[in-house]
Each structure stands twice: as structure tokens, then as C-alpha cells.
Amino acid sequence: MARRIEIDPLTSLGRHAQHVNLAPLVRALREEAAAVSHGLRDRTVWMINSAAQGGGVAEMMPGVVTHLRELGIRAEWVVLESDDEQFFELTKRIHNLIHGEGEPHLSEEDRRLFERVNRENADVLQQSIRAGDVVVVHDPQPMPMADMLRENIDITTVWRCHIGLDQETPATTAAWRFLEPYATGYHHAVFSAPEYVPSWFEGRSSIIYPALDPLTAKNHPMRVQTVVSVLERSGLLRMPGPTTGSPFDAPARRFCDDGTWQPAAAADDIGLLTRPIVTQVSRWDRLKGFLPLMRGFARYREGLGGDSAASDDQGRRLGHTRLVLAGPDPDSISDDPEGRDVLDELCAAYLTCDSEVRPDIVLVAVPMQDAHVNALIVNALQRVSTIVVQNSLREGFGLTITEAMWKGVPVLSNSRACGPRQQVRDGVDGRMIGDPEDLDEIANTLRSMLSSDELDAWGQNAQHRVHEHFLIYSQLGHWVRLLDSLTGAAKAA
Numbered sequence: 001m002a003r004r005i006e007i008d009p010l011t012s013l014g015r016h017a018q019h020v021n022l023a024p025l026v027r028a029l030r031e032e033a034a035a036v037s038h039g040l041r042d043r044t045v046w047m048i049n050s051a052a053q054g055g056g057v058a059e060m061m062p063g064v065v066t067h068l069r070e071l072g073i074r075a076e077w078v079v080l081e082s083d084d085e086q087f088f089e090l091t092k093r094i095h096n097l098i099h100g101e102g103e104p105h106l107s108e109e110d111r112r113l114f115e116r117v118n119r120e121n122a123d124v125l126q127q128s129i130r131a132g133d134v135v136v137v138h139d140p141q142p143m144p145m146a147d148m149l150r151e152n153i154d155i156t157t158v159w160r161c162h163i164g165l166d167q168e169t170p171a172t173t174a175a176w177r178f179l180e181p182y183a184t185g186y187h188h189a190v191f192s193a194p195e196y197v198p199s200w201f202e203g204r205s206s207i208i209y210p211a212l213d214p215l216t217a218k219n220h221p222m223r224v225q226t227v228v229s230v231l232e233r234s235g236l237l238r239m240p241g242p243t244t245g246s247p248f249d250a251p252a253r254r255f256c257d258d259g260t261w262q263p264a265a266a267a268d269d270i271g272l273l274t275r276p277i278v279t280q281v282s283r284w285d286r287l288k289g290f291l292p293l294m295r296g297f298a299r300y301r302e303g304l305g306g307d308s309a310a311s312d313d314q315g316r317r318l319g320h321t322r323l324v325l326a327g328p329d330p331d332s333i334s335d336d337p338e339g340r341d342v343l344d345e346l347c348a349a350y351l352t353c354d355s356e357v358r359p360d361i362v363l364v365a366v367p368m369q370d371a372h373v374n375a376l377i378v379n380a381l382q383r384v385s386t387i388v389v390q391n392s393l394r395e396g397f398g399l400t401i402t403e404a405m406w407k408g409v410p411v412l413s414n415s416r417a418c419g420p421r422q423q424v425r426d427g428v429d430g431r432m433i434g435d436p437e438d439l440d441e442i443a444n445t446l447r448s449m450l451s452s453d454e455l456d457a458w459g460q461n462a463q464h465r466v467h468e469h470f471l472i473y474s475q476l477g478h479w480v481r482l483l484d485s486l487t488g489a490a491k492a493a
């Protein structure tokens with residue numbers, strides 16, 4: 001039931017300000033907070049979502065809550081919980097429908113289940129919330145809670161929706177029709193793109209870009225030695241000499257030709273430091289487009305023909321490139337049947353790849369037991385990548401893209417998905433393809449990127465873009481302004 005999450009200490013804004021490229025951003029944020037947050041100081045801002053780990057929302061929550069506190073605003077993070085697996089199957093269906101996928105049908109029985117679990121959570125949460133507080137509900141899973149809490153307590157409510165599709169389909173219509181009754185519980189809504197705002201929130205919604213915290217374990221700068229050490233300790237890299245760190249408790253694993261997952265160190269070295277590496281890191285979700293990416297990469301390799309044996313530098317570069325597809329260790333996603341299916345499909349497709357190509361495709365299971373270790377591994381993997389791909393068929397925003405761009409890595413994504421389109425400028429920060437399922441387009445674009453002299457320039461542009469638009473300082477500034485204006489209005493009413 002609704003559980004308050006203790007957040008591990010994060011790097012303070014004071015420390016952020018010691019970084020020369022972050023100092024002006026922190027200063028601007030502090031000035032903004034000093035000017036507007038007075039109306040908020042007597043209240044608690046409750047952030048509610050449905051997962052403490054995994055995915056972009058859980059990724060952003062600790063930073064938002066911690067830094068709001070530093071700015072003098074009491075903030076808490078609460079996760080909706082339930083033992084009822086059917087609830088999460090239902091909310092996954094709603095999630096997919098909002099992205100335009102699945103049978104466009106949600107029943108009255110679905111509604112009863114949706115409301116029952118939310119009611120159980122609201123009953124627990126209302127014991128902690130006080131009149132005047134602000135409740136920010138993230139995504140559809142806890143959406144009915146606003147109305148339920150407001151039955152007994154006078155609070156200000158905001159719905160923060162991180163997902164959406166920029167077109168209307170029978171699937172999106174079914175999802176929004178199901179959710180619309182809960183919209184009345186909200187004073188305001190926040191979306192990640194104007195295209196996502198349903199008509200019934202027009203006039204009481206704003207756009208806040210998701211953003212990353214540049215000093216978390218997932219994003220903080222790493223010296224070369226640290227990158228090497230993290231990869232070595234996880235088993236993803238073999239080093240000849242003695243190394244300083246002991247192996248992580250749980251190793252990264254690799255999918256092997258005999259159809260089993262084995263500790264990564266048991267298999268051949270991937271060549272993360274010596275080969276061009278193309279990486280996608282995501283949850284094992286069909287909409288992340290892993291399968292067409294793998295097939296597109298295989299086509300790229302097959303298409304090299306004689307080039308793969310070429311002796312010149314460019315030929316070697318093209319021929320030696322490896323694709324790393326990384327996501328949560330399958331043991332950690334037992335509660336995600338769809339994720340398991342997607343991974344099984346991917347593993348099966350891997351086993352049918354041409355034996356010449358297969359060694360150049362690496363499926364990596366990132367250990368999830370320790371969130372800090374998981375973050376360090378993802379950070380290191382992104383840093384050793386020549387290109388980071390996010391081949392999502394749909395994508396609300398795509399923090400993995402932001403993470404790569406911040407590390408100065410050029411991105412390959414597609415303009416069908418709205419989130420990537422907001423971030424990546426084709427030919428400036430990387431390349432955008434038109435269709436994530438067009439294997440030839442993937443293959444040709446990989447080839448042209450890997451042959452390009454622009455890779456470094458794209459990486460620099462990408463980092464610049466994140467610095468300007470997608471770091472937590474501007475995101476927090478938006479939140480502070482919004483919360484202040486909403487509570488100010490509530491006080492006046």
C-alpha cells in the first residue's frame with residue numbers, strides 16, 4: 001500500500017554549483033526559488049507514482065524531490081503499491097493504449113479494479129496528507145487518487161503525465177475515455193509535449209520537459225579509469241593486469257549461443273574499449289524497437305560484404321562495430337510478463353542470426369539488485385558507445401537519449417516518436433530516421449553515421465542542447481513557478 005520512499009542522499013545543489021558549467025544554472029534556479037516559493041513553505045508537495053525503480057519516472061523522482069527540499073519546499077515521494085498483478089496488467093494495457101497499441105477496449109470490470117486499488121492506496125495516504133498540501137500524481141496508474149483524496153481533504157492537485165502519442169487512434173481514444181472521469185480531480189496537468197494534451201486539459205495544463213540530474217551515478221562525469229573499473233567489475237570488460245575493485249555482487253550477464261544467460265565475464269570480451277560500439281539501453285518493451293534494431297544491424301553487417309574485410313581504417317571501423325542491446329536482468333522482471341516475452345523473442349531472433357553476424361550482437365542483462373551499480377554500469381556503457389540508439393516505435397520522451405547526449409554521444413533515433421523528435425535534431429545531434437521498422441533505413445543510417453567525420457561534432461552539439469534545455473535546473477524552476485502559482489491561486493480562492 002502507498003509507501004513513502006526514502007531517498008538515498010544525492011549530490012547537493014551546492015556541489016552542483018562547484019562545477020563550472022553548472023554554476024550559472026544553479027544560481028538562476030536559486031534566484032527563482034527565492035522569489036516565488038514563499039507561498040509553498042507551509043505545505044508538503046507529495047509526488048506519487050507507481051514504481052520506485054525502473055523507467056524514466058522513477059529515475060527522475062529522487063532528483064526532483066531532493067532538490068525541491070533544498071530549495072526550501074517540503075517534498076515527499078510515495079509509490080502506489082498492490083499485490084494484485086491484474087492491476088499492473090491493466091495499467092500496462094492503458095499505457096500501451098495511450099501509445100496507440102493494443103485492443104481498444106477497457107471494461108467496467110477494469111474500472112472497478114482500477115478504482116479499488118487506488119482507493120486502498122488513497123485510504124493509507126490520506127492519513128499523512130494535510131489540508132493545503134499539494135499532490136502531484138504521475139501517469140495514469142494513480143490517477144483516480146486525486147478525487148478520492150479530495151473527498152476528505154482540501155488539497156491542490158496536479159496530474160503529471162509523462163506519456164502520450166501525437167495522433168489520435170482508436171486505442172488512444174479508448175484510453176483517454178477511460179481516464180477522462182478522473183481528470184475532474186485535478187486543478188492542473190503537466191505534459192511533456194503540447195501534442196500530448198487531451199482536449200479536456202486544455203487551458204489548465206503546462207509543458208515541462210523531462211530532464212536529467214548531471215551528478216547522479218547515472219550521469220556524473222567518469223574518468224577513463226572509473227569507466228574501465230565499472231565495466232571490469234560488472235564482467236563486461238576483461239583487463240590483463242591486476243585491478244583495484246572487487247566484482248560487483250551481481251554480475252552483468254550475456255545471452256550465449258547455447259540459449260542461456262551467463263555471467264558476462266565467462267564469454268568472449270566484447271571489445272567495449274577497442275571497437276566502435278552501438279548501444280541501446282532500455283526496458284524490454286516492444287515499443288522500444290529492439291527487434292528491428294537487431295535486424296537492421298544484421299542487415300548493415302551483411303551489406304558490408306567485402307568492406308568488412310577492408311584493410312583501410314574506415315573499412316575496419318565498419319567491420320568491427322558491435323551492437324550492444326542492454327536492459328534489466330530477466331530475473332528482475334518476473335513481475336513484467338510482457339517484458340519477458342519481448343526478451344524471449346529477442347533472444348530467439350538472436351539465435352537465428354547468421355553465425356557470421358551473431359558475435360557482433362551482444363545482449364546484456366544489467367543487474368538491478370543495486371540501483372547504484374545499475375546506474376554506474378549504464379553510465380559507463382553509454383560513455384564507451386560510439387553511437388547510442390533509441391529505436392523506439394513510440395516514446396513519451398526518452399531519457400536514455402538525454403543521458404547519451406549529455407555524455408557527448410551522438411544519437412540515432414527516429415522522428416516518428418515525439419519524445420526523440422523534441423530532443424534530437426537530424427544532422428546536428430545525430431541522425432533521425434523516418435521509420436524505426438525499416439531495416440534498410442536503419443542499416444544505411446548506421447553505415448553513414450559510422451563513416452561520418454561529424455560524429456564528434458554531433459556529440460558536442462548534443463551535449464550543448466541538453467545543457468540548454470534538459471537539465472534538472474530548468475525543470476525545477478518550472479515546478480517551483482507552477483506550484484507557487486497554483487497554491488497562491490488556491491489561497492486567494
Ligand code: UDP
Nearest residue numbers: 055056057059282283327328366398399400
Ligand atoms: N534504465 C536502466 N537500466 C536498464 C534499462 C533502463 O537504468 O537496464 C534506465 C535508463 O537509463 C533511463 C530509464 O531507465 O534512465 C528509461 O527511461 P526512458 O525515458 O528512456 O524510458 P521509459 O522506461 O521511461 O519508457
